[in-house]
Amino acid sequence: MSSSNKRHSMMPRAGQLPKAPVNLSSSVVIHDNAVLTGNHTINISSETVIHPRNKLDSSHGRVTIGRRCIIHERVVIGAPSSDPTKGEFGVTLEDYVTVEVAAVIESGCTTIGEGCLIGVGARIGRGAKLGKFCQHCTITARSVIQPGEQLPDYTVLYSNGTRRTDRRGVTELKNKAQARQIDVMRRLIPTNINRFKE
């Protein structure tokens, strides 16, 4: 066990970055290794799961995350963008959004609509808006959304820019599956919300 303790000390300490003012629901699951930093508020609604090694950065604007979202490892939400002007808010994720490993969402009025899936390593530019009513878009792995780009509902973006519309009509099922997945993760991910609250 001593070796694991040692290794722990090599990790970047959460205390190095300023803690963000947070507004967390009591049913949120955040792994201890996640980092919530910045000086604007970070709101996270109920039953959202945040995996280890995430960075939620509100130094460029408010970050709001809806209900039942899943944020996987190494995601950066609220990354600085090349355009330094501040938006009204930073990033808004609506309900049932899944953000997969190592995706980056830039800050500055970026809205990710309900039921969207952001694939592995995708990059969402500043001010992008997914969906007219912001719903159920799928961004596949390693895709890039340019700043300010708007996608209609049910768009599937794949193969580096090709688009089609998802006509499967499985949104209800997807939401149900997401709820189940969250049920399991709540049991697996050790969480201590009070650590982030001070």
Next chain:
Amino acid sequence: MSSRKQVKGEYIETDTGNKVSRKANLIGTQHIMLGGKTVIMADAMGSSGAAPQSNTSIFIGRYCFLSRGCCLRPPGRIYKGAFTYMPLRIGDHVFVGENSVVQAATVGSHVHIAANAVVGEFAIVKDYVRILEGTVVPANMVIPSFSVVAGQPGRVIGEVPEGGHEQFEMREMYKTVGNNVPPPAAPAAQAV
């Protein structure tokens, strides 16, 4: 890559010859099994949200090499009405490049996954496969042996040439990493 000046004991070396960087992020270590002689570099990440009933969720064979910033995670899906993580099995002599993400069900032996690649959930990669840089292997894809895969989404674009399979050998690479290895530049200087 890493600086030549090694910090004292940058790697933890186990009896079975695994070299795990102290800066690697292994989450759920009790569910990760290393076969021996595997190198895990700094910032590599193994994350196993193993279901409590299954003991191991990431199996890694011998002579595997996980570069900086890569991420291995077991795939998950709804199975019999409940969300379950399935094990991720990796064979021997597998190289995973920098910032690659592997969520496959099975990766065979002698597989080379280059930098920035993504191997989707439940993909099955057979033996002697080369996945080129920036490839996105879609979920559930089965890649046959001796293929070269590239593109976004990944397609088989060629075959590993005859005799090309020797390049997949990882023993030499294993020797270049560790706490007290001769600087890699030395043998090259002798050759010149």
